[in-house]
Amino acid sequence: MSEELTPEHPETPESPEETEPIKQRKNGLYPGVSDELAENMKSGWADTELHNLQPIPQAGRTAERRAALSARFPGERLVIPAGNLKTRSNDTEYAFRPSTEYAYLTGDGTQDGVLVLEPADEGHRATIYLLPRSDRENGEFWLDGQGELWVGRRHSLTEAEQLLGIPAEDVRELPATLTGATGPVRNVRGHDAGIEAALADKVTAERDEELRVYLSEARAVKDEFEIGELQKAVDSTVRGFEDVVRILDKAEATSERYIEGTFFLRARVEGNDIGYGSICAAGPHATTLHWVRNDGDVRSGELLLLDAGVETHSLYTADVTRTLPIDGRFNELQRKIYDAVYEAQEAGIAAVKPGAAYRDFHDASQRVLAEKLVEWGLVEGSVERVLELGLQRRWTLHGTGHMLGLDVHDCAAARTEAYVNGTLEPGMCLTVEPGLYFQADDLTVPAEYRGIGVRIEDDIIVTADGNRNLSAALPRSSDEVEAWMASLKQA
Numbered sequence: 452m453s454e455e456l457t458p459e460h461p462e463t464p465e466s467p468e469e470t471e472p473i474k475q476r477k478n479g480l481y482p483g484v485s486d487e488l489a490e491n492m493k494s495g496w497a498d499t500e501l502h503n504l505q506p507i508p509q510a511g512r513t514a515e516r517r518a519a520l521s522a523r524f525p526g527e528r529l530v531i532p533a534g535n536l537k538t539r540s541n542d543t544e545y546a547f548r549p550s551t552e553y554a555y556l557t558g559d560g561t562q563d564g565v566l567v568l569e570p571a572d573e574g575h576r577a578t579i580y581l582l583p584r585s586d587r588e589n590g591e592f593w594l595d596g597q598g599e600l601w602v603g604r605r606h607s608l609t610e611a612e613q614l615l616g617i618p619a620e621d622v623r624e625l626p627a628t629l630t631g632a633t634g635p636v637r638n639v640r641g642h643d644a645g646i647e648a649a650l651a652d653k654v655t656a657e658r659d660e661e662l663r664v665y666l667s668e669a670r671a672v673k674d675e676f677e678i679g680e681l682q683k684a685v686d687s688t689v690r691g692f693e694d695v696v697r698i699l700d701k702a703e704a705t706s707e708r709y710i711e712g713t714f715f716l717r718a719r720v721e722g723n724d725i726g727y728g729s730i731c732a733a734g735p736h737a738t739t740l741h742w743v744r745n746d747g748d749v750r751s752g753e754l755l756l757l758d759a760g761v762e763t764h765s766l767y768t769a770d771v772t773r774t775l776p777i778d779g780r781f782n783e784l785q786r787k788i789y790d791a792v793y794e795a796q797e798a799g800i801a802a803v804k805p806g807a808a809y810r811d812f813h814d815a816s817q818r819v820l821a822e823k824l825v826e827w828g829l830v831e832g833s834v835e836r837v838l839e840l841g842l843q844r845r846w847t848l849h850g851t852g853h854m855l856g857l858d859v860h861d862c863a864a865a866r867t868e869a870y871v872n873g874t875l876e877p878g879m880c881l882t883v884e885p886g887l888y889f890q891a892d893d894l895t896v897p898a899e900y901r902g903i904g905v906r907i908e909d910d911i912i913v914t915a916d917g918n919r920n921l922s923a924a925l926p927r928s929s930d931e932v933e934a935w936m937a938s939l940k941q942a
Contacts, residue, residue: 484594493588499604504613509558509676509765514616516556516669521568521575523665527635529575530650531556531666532643533564542596546724550642551857552666554766559615561605563622565646570634579615580622583608625649637662660864667864670856672878677856678912680767681880684722685910685921687761688769691717692925695757696939699749699777707731707745714759722761726768727859730758733777737904738888740849751778754785756904760859770859770882771922772908779936781929784899788887789929792905795819795885796927799851803883803911803918807875813851816885820847823887829896846889846896852882855910875913880921884908 520529533549547562557566563582568575584607585592585599593600608619629636629649636653638646639662673681691714695702702709710731718725728743736742737756749755755777760769774789776782781789799816821843824830830842837843854861854870861880862870875881886906889896910921926935 484590489590492590492593496587500607501610504610506616507558507614510614510616512674512676513556513558517566517568517577518574519669520556520666524637524662525574526570527637528570528632529566529568529662530629530636530638530646531566531568532639532646533559533562534642535644536562536597548724548766550639551670551766551861552639552663553642555666555670555857557615557617558765559611560766563643565622565625565643566617567625567629577617579611579617579619580625581606581608581611581619582623583621629653639663639666663864664866667862668866668869671854671862671865671869672876673856673880673912674878677767678878678880680763680765681769681855681910681912682921684726684761684763684767684769685771686924687717687721687763688759688771689922689924690721691759691761692757692771692773693939696775696936697942699755699775699940702733702749703751703777705749707733707736707747707749710749710755710757711745714757718759718761723764723766724762726760726762726770730756730772732756732758732904735891735902735904737774737906738890738902739904740888749777752782753777754903754905756906758906758908766857768855768857768859769910769922770855770908771910771925772884772906773925773927773932774905774907775932775936779940780933785903785905786929788889788900788903789905789907791820791823792885792887792907793928794823796883796907796909799883799885800909800911800918800920803875803881803913805875805877805913805915805917809871809873809875812881812883816851816883817843817847820885820887829900845893846887847885848888849886851885852908852911855880855882877913877915879913881911881913882908883911 531553533553536544536547539545549560549564553564553566554560557579559579561581565580567578567580569578582605584605592598599605606614611619626645626649629646632653636650637658638650638654640647640659694713694717695710698709698713711729714729715725730742731745732739732742733747733749733755734753736747737754754774756772756774758772760771762768776785795816798819799812802812802815818834818838821834821837824843824846825834825837830837884906886904888904889900889902891902893901907927912919912921926932
């Protein structure tokens, strides 16, 4: 990685003005930069402004979402930041991903952006505050670590307006504007410390939380664009799973990291990224729910639990799990456990329909798993007693699903009555993912069970008359999985 064209030990500026937007110095633009070079870098650059840009595909949808937000909080200034870069190590940063609330309302993905809805007439006037193009006159574009010479071109404010359908202004002027703002204000917290400082005496935690909760609940029902993006994410994820099956022999010679890297390649080629840390859990690691170290051995005769999802460029993510026999064939016990989880998932998916309680699919899956555990003699008593006391949870561990969308665990800030105690509606997207996990050190089960973990997860859209499995292209039954794996290895 190249180093910036700045001194290792810059002088301390004598006044705050010298730090904005580029640190100016008395002797030249920057120590080590001659006046001649600084002057030369100001000119000789072609005009690269883009014209007649088409709005992003979701621009109409984001406008509708802002209108609904405006109606919910009349007369109040609403501030929704994208967030800032976070340092990974020294002078390098993590890849930026905007806050979900900001992406939902704007479709924009750039750092430091802020959406402001200011009361006007009968509703609100929306403005998106962004960093403009790097200034070449003051040297920002080549001397600042976030200048365009270093990190690439960004859209001008005029270009952003064309793409997003929102008037755009310079975000560097926003803190002063907010500091002088009057009237009620709400802010989505946790993303931009500078914005929060500017609003410190104008907001309350309770009111800000009401805004966050509203935006979380608003995402529960997906529109046609969102469902299309989720399907796109799932389709890429299916191809990523196929990629993994084709390289299992190479993974056996290396580690779970080979599986992780293989899926990541598909995510980066066809999407923005992975939607969450991939779980590439081979053998007993499959019993650890969020195994993301992915540094273990991949051994023939054992199972691979692969839980992974591609995130699209619009930031919608898939979330799919398959448990695969590494050598392509389940043994008798593996098949028995897998088939039990498959039966539980079938019951759960069947319970997903409009008007059903959100908890119904979880209860349906848990009942099947409890029946199997009683049948196998792993837990005593009637199924009703097991369910009443939750005794099956020693091996089922987690809930059977969650909402899915811009976040892998979408709508997480929603009120309990609107989410887990709510009712399913057409357009909701959720995962159905029952599992059975027998820990390697669990002395309450026969030795042959220990170290086996199975989960099957699909992404389900609630439709007007039932549901649709977005990830149906990936085989689920044990026989189908074996045939699918064989076909890929022969191709």
